[in-house]
Amino acid sequence: MAKEKKLVEEITSMDVDFAQWYTDVVKKAELTDYTSVKGCMVIKPAGYAIWENIQHELDRRFKETGVENVYLPMFIPEGLLQKEKDHVEGFAPEVAWVTHGGMEQLQERLCVRPTSETLFCDFYAKEIQSYRDLPKVYNQWCSVVRWEKTTRPFLRSREFLWQEGHTAHATAEEAEARTQQMLNVYADFCEEVLAIPVIRGRKTDKEKFAGAEATYTIESLMHDGKALQSGTSHNFGDGFARAFGIQYTAKDNTLQYVHQTSWGMTTRMIGAIIMVHGDNSGLVLPPRIAPVQVMVIPIAQHKEGVLDKAYAIKSDLLKAGFKVKVDDSDKSPGWKFSEQEMKGIPVRIEIGPKDIEANQAVIVRRDTREKIVVSLDNLSEKLTEVLDTMQHDMLERARAHRDAHTYDALNYEEFVKTINEKPGFVRAMWCGDQACEDKVKEDTTATARCMPFKQEKLSDVCVCCGKPAKAMVYWGKAY
RNA sequence: CGGCGUGUGGCUCAGCUUGGUAGAGCGCUACGUUCGGGACGUAGAGGUCGCAGGUUCAAAUCCUGUCACGCCGACCA
Numbered sequence: 005m006a007k008e009k010k011l012v013e014e015i016t017s018m019d020v021d022f023a024q025w026y027t028d029v030v031k032k033a034e035l036t037d038y039t040s041v042k043g044c045m046v047i048k049p050a051g052y053a054i055w056e057n058i059q060h061e062l063d064r065r066f067k068e069t070g071v072e073n074v075y076l077p078m079f080i081p082e083g084l085l086q087k088e089k090d091h092v093e094g095f096a097p098e099v100a101w102v103t104h105g106g107m108e109q110l111q112e113r114l115c116v117r118p119t120s121e122t123l124f125c126d127f128y129a130k131e132i133q134s135y136r137d138l139p140k141v142y143n144q145w146c147s148v149v150r151w152e153k154t155t156r157p158f159l160r161s162r163e164f165l166w167q168e169g170h171t172a173h174a175t176a177e178e179a180e181a182r183t184q185q186m187l188n189v190y191a192d193f194c195e196e197v198l199a200i201p202v203i204r205g206r207k208t209d210k211e212k213f214a215g216a217e218a219t220y221t222i223e224s225l226m227h228d229g230k231a232l233q234s235g236t237s238h239n240f241g242d243g244f245a246r247a248f249g250i251q252y253t254a255k256d257n258t259l260q261y262v263h264q265t266s267w268g269m270t271t272r273m274i275g276a277i278i279m280v281h282g283d284n285s286g287l288v289l290p291p292r293i294a295p296v297q298v299m300v301i302p303i304a305q306h307k308e309g310v311l312d313k314a315y316a317i318k319s320d321l322l323k324a325g326f327k328v329k330v331d332d333s334d335k336s337p338g339w340k341f342s343e344q345e346m347k348g349i350p351v352r353i354e355i356g357p358k359d360i361e362a363n364q365a366v367i368v369r370r371d372t373r374e375k376i377v378v379s380l381d382n383l384s385e386k387l388t389e390v391l392d393t394m395q396h397d398m399l400e401r402a403r404a405h406r407d408a409h410t411y412d413a414l415n416y417e418e419f420v421k422t423i424n425e426k427p428g429f430v431r432a433m434w435c436g437d438q439a440c441e442d443k444v445k446e447d448t449t450a451t452a453r454c455m456p457f458k459q460e461k462l463s464d465v466c467v468c469c470g471k472p473a474k475a476m477v478y479w480g481k482a483y
Numbered sequence: 484c485g486g487c488g489u490g491u492g493g494c495u496c497a498g499c500u501u502g503g504u505a506g507a508g509c510g511c512u513a514c515g516u517u518c519g520g521g522a523c524g525u526a527g528a529g530g531u532c533g534c535a536g537g538u539u540c541a542a543a544u545c546c547u548g549u550c551a552c553g554c555c556g557a558c559c560a
Contacts, residue, residue, distance in 0.1 A: 042552065233560065270560050304518050338520040356519060
């Protein structure tokens with residue numbers, strides 16, 4: 005009992021204090037550390053390995069659609085940033101400025117990129133002359149800086165890692181198709197790899213990206229019922245092209261503006277993984293994103309043959325394609341179990357003298373803690389099955405949680421009451437007027453998360469003002 | 484940017500009210516016993532008390548200033 009008590013003391017229960025639980029999990033899973041600069045985190049090996057897996061998966065999917073990777077500078081001259089009016093107004097409050105080079109003050113100060121639309125536009129203006137130069141479908145992996153007031157590991161840091169895709173097309177149709185295509189890449193990635201179900205939809209004008217004609221988004225629901233914008237894809241129309249003079253000569257020898265898109269996903273997704281799948285014992289990683297899928301834990305490892313057997317199992321499983329490690333530290337088995345659970349390693353294999361005698365091992369699932377005794381002869385087959393089942397179950401569990409925390413509201417009183425009393429998404433009709441969005445935010449702090457592509461007509465009138473409704477909206481309190 | 488709060492061995496913190504030789508637990512090192520849900524014994528190492536001034540015979544403690552970080556709000560991926 006005393007030992008069990010110690011276990012629960014390590015990580016604050018998510019029911020007691022979700023924010024503290026999150027911080028505890030990040031710390032106990034050894035994902036990040038704080039640094040001497042507020043809001044700038046060390047991403048430790050366990051955290052960075054997750055990001056590397058996200059990168060590999062996304063990058064492969066991008067390239068299948070024809071994306072090419074490039075790298076642009078981290079500095080943007082002030083004059084360049086100011087060329088598109090809405091864009092600069094949107095980002096100005098949170099940019100960091102470089103004012104000196106060595107001891108000398110710069111003629112023109114440089115902004116540390118908060119996003120790179122302006123740099124890509126400047127580049128494209130030089131690069132694109134003819135319709136033969138189109139489309140440009142570029143992406144870069146980099147970090148960006150936004151001087152946030154309030155910071156949290158992964159969810160809101162002043163510097164964060166991401167990818168930003170920037171494309172230029174001959175026609176509006178092509179740009180629109182690319183915008184939607186990339187949103188779907190993100191949505192599939194979230195569901196298939198991260199086991200996070202998403203709502204695909206369009207942002208309202210109030211919530212859309214600064215300078216965009218339309219912003220599409222995938223929204224996911226965290227375990228505490230707050231929404232997280234998980235990936236966005238923007239259609240810029242020819243707005244940036246006009247501001248930056250990006251023109252090409254068409255086949256008919258007329259001068260045309262290009263149509264552009266941009267789309268991004270960030271290290272914030274690591275925060276989403278934590279908040280969707282984690283439990284009171286720590287992190288739970290979906291098998292397809294886990295840097296280590298299997299931890300082999302020898303029991304009574306000082307006894308003859310135990311460690312050798314553990315290494316043999318590791319070797320066999322590595323050959324079979326699993327990501328596997330052996331915890332051969334001199335900690336007690338109980339300690340190793342807790343470590344494996346806090347770090348979210350999807351399964352552990354317990355192997356001790358009794359198992360070796362019986363030619364078996366014990367597989368333990370991280371998400372359900374189910375213990376499965378399996379013969380060493382078909383360990384690899386069973387492991388494949390367990391990991392596949394776990395990946396599937398995690399998505400379905402998250403989907404069930406989201407659906408159970410999605411409500412419909414038909415009048416304003418019901419809407420406000422639901423938002424305030426039931427954490428989750430509230431679906432309600434909206435007239436399209438920003439005044440209603442503002443009123444909702446004023447009354448509840450909730451925002452319009454998106455207008456889903458899959459529309460349903462819950463009623464004919466706006467839940468807020470009663471005027472004729474234009475769209476069904478997912479509302480919620482967001483990170 | 485507002486409201487809290489915190490800075491003392493690697494970590495978590497006590498000590499500060501009432502000034503007087505810097506403490507505990509965990510971790511770390513060595514050796515031994517343990518090992519199926521955070522084991523134990525013995526012996527060790529380790530700190531200019533965030534920083535700068537000031538008061539005082541004497542400051543972790545009192546005063547002034549300053550910096551940093553955390554949490555909660557408003558803004559945002």
